Amino acid sequence: MTLMDTVAVRVDRGAAPSDVVLGGRYRLGKQLGGGSEAYVKEAFDLQSGTTVAIKIFRATEPANDAPFRRELDIHGPLRHKNIAKVVSSGATGGEDVHGRHNYLVMELIQGQDLRTLLDERPASPRQTMEWMSGIARALTFLHRRGIVHNDIKPGNILVDFAGDPDGVGVAKLTDFGIALNGRHSAPSSSSGTPHYLSPEEVCGGKSTAASDIYSLGLVALECLTGTKAFPGPPLESMVARTLGEPRIPGTVRRRWSMVLHAMTDPDPAGRPSASQAVGMLRRLSW
Structure with missing residues (x-):
């Protein structure tokens, strides 16, 4: 935690x-x-x-x-x-x-973190779309300023229900403890949370904006299914990431599956930018 x-x-x-x-x-x-x-x-x-x-x-x-x-x-x-x-x-x-x-x-966010919400039940497709597109907008804002969050995971996403207690809520990104920019490099003691690291990070590569997108794709998949894409002990989970893409079950709708496959492309160059991810996620509501 x-x-x-x-x-x-x-x-x-x-x-x-x-x-x-x-x-x-x-x-x-x-x-x-x-x-x-x-x-x-x-x-x-x-x-x-x-x-x-x-x-x-x-x-x-x-x-x-x-x-x-x-x-x-x-x-x-x-x-x-x-x-x-x-x-x-x-x-x-x-x-x-x-x-x-x-x-x-x-x-003080009047709501809960996404980890707590997902421990109770999977999110609906609408909730997932609203929350993930909100975080993708935050990443667009960050990446344009040369900032990589470097630790996208459910525990670092807060859902604020203050404006509409019975509504979907507003997702907010927090905890910039290992974020990167031009003045701050990665802390030697930490490089993100094992279950949400991108393949390039698992292999010792640099964390980039594309790495944030991969992690967000894993969070989106977990929202829809209620389970981690790469479960198990941290080392086992990280090794699995280097062997293939996350398995997307047939219960996930095809349009969602296409977006998730794009966001979790093993090749960082094949992933959408944060602004492109916003558009892809928002189109799922049409």
Whole structure:
């Protein structure tokens, strides 16, 4: 489980308040998730009266703050309907959080992450089309700016139901912890999540915009079927990816099958761009 896998939860209005206030503004509440580099807490913004998510990085030494700097630099400025928004940032001071820690303030999505939704049941074709085309639009926005997300998976896709609790919801991409751009190369300790890596990444190649598309294709297939395209232990799953394309069951409609085959083409050059994927996915609703 990565840090942001469980960030998207509905606000618990009955949660007991905390005595810890970051930056004189954000009163910390319950923990929402955690990983090796950071953990996330719900917080109440005393100035705006809204509830946010605070991502607090574990490192206490400036020499180890590269993960925070990467996310602040890459994710911080992004403003797009399908990307979870970073609101602010700061560093803890005298608060009772055991040392000085950098933190990001993020919007709290009123919904669930896609991993949680798929654990309950497969998505409908309409839900899959809406969610995947939304993430493809986010990738179009990123790729045009020279950014590769590098970790597309259900746990990093949040579905926001705030605007329409009974509707399809709006898919939002989050967790840019290993994203790449011209200033930040791939972290030596991580290169994405094994079950969603592209064949070129499995073979030690560079992660590119086409790699994001492949991963999104695997997520789309999982939405429709309820199961991972390459199940099993991580190593077994990665080896299977180098031996052939994902198997698309006959229960998946032919038009969907054509789109999924294109997005998961073993050859990166054969995959559609993010903007082309948006068009292909949107045409499935016709």
